[in-house]
Amino acid sequence: MKNKGLLIVFSGPSGAGKDTILKRLLEKNPNIRLSVSATTRSPRAGETDGKDYYFITKEKFHQMAENGEMLESAGYCGNFYGTPKRPIEQWLSEGFDVILEIEVQGGAQVKEKCPDSVGVFVLPPSLKVLENRLRNRHTESDEVIEKRLAVAQSEILQAVHYDYAVINNTVDQAADEIIHILCAEKHKVQRDNNLIERILNNA
């Protein structure tokens, strides 16, 4: 029997490099699946239904939320965003590890509903490094950068609500550390109810 996969709540301040790390993680570990959120907003150019988001109507969204089919949900600028439970449960039961890239409020909802989920928070090496990375992109004004840094500062404080913190010194190192965290979590005695039985019964 294949073991159930792990549910990973993956958060971190904007600019910490979450997407790049996830991309590398998926390359390194084929056993990982990324959760796809549902939203009531319209698709933007280039967005694919079922890949970037599940694009659904407000009626459908509320119906799913009322039926308890959303792991977490939130409203933002008049639209709704949420994490459909069913594909996640399917993947977990097939033995895949499922990552939810999600902001901290949603992460807290998931942790409450799924206490055995694993919270991983990505941090920049320092606020100064984050600032340098933002400035070196040359895509945003000083004012925008100042605002993003202020937001990042308050987001970084949320790391205390997570199980693990991974510092993005390099993408490779951060991805490897997350792989090690998943490996360790799978060896937790409390996760494997019939471990001892299997060993003793030569299964």
Added chain:
Amino acid sequence: MKNKGLLIVFSGPSGAGKDTILKRLLEKNPNIRLSVSATTRSPRAGETDGKDYYFITKEKFHQMAENGEMLESAGYCGNFYGTPKRPIEQWLSEGFDVILEIEVQGGAQVKEKCPDSVGVFVLPPSLKVLENRLRNRHTESDEVIEKRLAVAQSEILQAVHYDYAVINNTVDQAADEIIHILCAEKHKVQRDNNLIERILNNA
């Protein structure tokens, strides 16, 4: 500032391959130190003081135990065995991870005194595999092997008191899994009190 090392309580049934795994671990990871026990019994041929054991008198042993200088201790066949605290604390403060290879009663004492220690239990792939390994050595009678298997069976039940279980399918894989466990433990948010402060203050 170098981070404090981890204290690892390392146990498992006789025949599971603890010593071989430890040897491989030390080869792979130079940041690990093995704790040396103190004993009141006499050195056997080939045993070195400070390497195999600290050989000390009963008076010295009791004095150390009374002064709280033993992390755990036990009597066996008229002699005493214990784990001196001082070298462990020294190594931990220098940033080394320290492994205590210890039976489960001693492990429980350490876990109580040091709740932030990490319990790792080594298991054979199955009781049948353990039996085959013992028989293939051709060094022990059937009767002795039966007795050892009965003891192993009761020891395996103790895995539930540990944080992690590692199955010794191969020595390399078991050693790697322990290295991953140590890596994950070092990324636990709760282990690093001033993590967020460091990030925000650009330390």
